[in-house]
Amino acid sequence: MQSQPNIVIPTLINAFNAGDFLFVINTLKKNGALVRVGPVVSQLHGSALRKIGKLDEAVKVFEKGLKLFPQSTDLMNSYGNLFLDKMQSEKAILWFTKALKIKPNGFDYRYNLARAFYAAKRYGEAEKQCHQLLTTQPNKNTVLLLMASILVEDHRDDVAERYLKQLLGIEPQNVKALNNLGNIKRKNSQFDEAISLYKQALSTGNPTAELFQNLAAVLALKGSMNEAFATYKEGIRLFPTSVSLHKEYAHLAWVQNLETPFSYLEANLSINNPDLILAYTEFMIRVEEYDKAKLWLEKLIEAKLPTYQIAVAASLSNTLRELGYFEKALATVSVKASNPTLETLPLLIEKSYSLLSLKRYKEAVKALELVCRISPLNQGYWTLLSTAYKANGDEAKYNQLCDYQRFVSVQPLLGNEDTNTKFINILKAHLNTLHNNEKHPIGQSLRNGSQTFENLLDSAHPVIKELKTSIEARAKSFLSTLTKEKKHPFLSRLSQDIDFIGSWSVRLRQKGFHKSHYHSEGWLSGVLYVDVPAEVKTSGNGWLVFGRPDISGVEMPEDFAVKPKEGNIAFFPSYMWHGTNPIVTDEQRLTVAFDIVPDKTS
Known part of the structure; x- marks a missing residue:
């Protein structure tokens, strides 16, 4: 193709909009001089590379374009979106902010800046940008959806609901709003309301794989397994290439001990x-x-x-x-x-x-x-x-890195022994109602046991709310005994402002154990012992052991062990190898485990 800008550039725009990203890339490689015609050329080239996953190459294209056209706000905006794809939200914030300094009224730039703050977990700043956007367009659906998402992450579900209901008042059939409101109801264990919202969204005639996935998951949480499986299957029939639908179906089929949990995946490979x-x-x-x-x-x-x-x-x-x-x-x-x-x-x-x-x-x-x-x-x-x-x-x-005496803390959950015992017994009764699966989850460390779904500590159940408060208090108490060290992966991030990013309960039975593992997304991890078999008193059965890696060809003994005791809670850095010795009797070993990170919103 000849490099005549008035012919080539419209052709490239049409090709990009049609999804023919390789045509855009190959054409511009052959017509390198076009980059000087205008910023749109670099924008098309970099965005096409971004679409096919060549993010590092896209960076170079955008950098070159911005050297030639340093005031191009659209190029800055596209560059910022690239950094969001690369999960480098702080760099994205930088470029969206630069674009806004040049064009303060750029709606898209401010919206993307809010998205970047949200990705960076800087929820207060994200919310501020959304408020500014809503002053000019109070009913803009994308902004209302983003605002609700920000508020959910900031643990303000009630306010998030108001924004979603505002949007549904304007667009009653808005699938995303119905879905996201359903997610809030699901999170707060209002399963019937969540099911109703997901079904309403599906009835709009614009079904999505995510809706089938969410509806099936809530049905499973409610215990309606037949309907859950039927919903997954219908979703897979309509969306046979949906990775998330296939993964959730396979996972549920596995933990429910179906004979062929991967059959639908295998049929579509x-x-x-x-x-x-x-x-x-x-x-x-x-x-x-x-x-x-x-x-x-x-x-x-x-x-x-x-x-x-x-x-x-x-x-x-x-x-x-x-x-x-x-x-x-x-x-x-x-x-x-x-x-x-x-x-x-x-x-x-x-x-x-x-x-x-x-x-x-x-x-x-x-x-x-x-x-x-x-x-x-x-x-x-x-x-x-x-x-x-x-x-x-x-x-x-x-x-x-692994100073076990210093970094592993074991203490009762509650200070008063009688109060602690009474609370643990109430908690035990509740947790036992949640373990309904036949098999351990795929990809988790436990063997011969079950694990709860969802984030346990997000539950609105009174005993779980009290549990979360008590764990948080104990965690802060332990962290207050440590001293910050600038270059240490654990001590450099010490904070009294903390957040739970994952929590679950595990029940082990005969021959049950945890393989050695670590928690890559956490910072401070912990386990509360709710029910402990008598065999822990002898032979180290069921003990928590540290420092024993699970790597093929690598054999190392453990360095440290913790003897479980009902009502005790253990904290340790998330990067420490930890697992358990098997239990041999049929008594249960019931725990609550969790991961904590410093709260970046503070």
């Missing part, structure tokens, strides 16, 4: 649906069907799909490592892991795992120190680094 293949192979890895995972991952490798190369290579390396092919696992990622970025980080992590499996500990230390510099907030990377230090004999560095 095709090289034309790589996302489904990745979901399926993730399941196969987690249920230890490694040969099935290897078969499909090798097909994806052969397909050479640009957007999926990193994810596929990392998963194949993981699979090969679990099969014991450590050298092959390393070869799968070693060449691709040079000059790592956030995008290529999964390859470097898999390389680090393989180096540990091959007992090449010094190389593993070097690789994992780089990983932790690139992504310091992921606690799982510090877990691996601590393992590398321990294996390499770097005792001082290992102890700095």
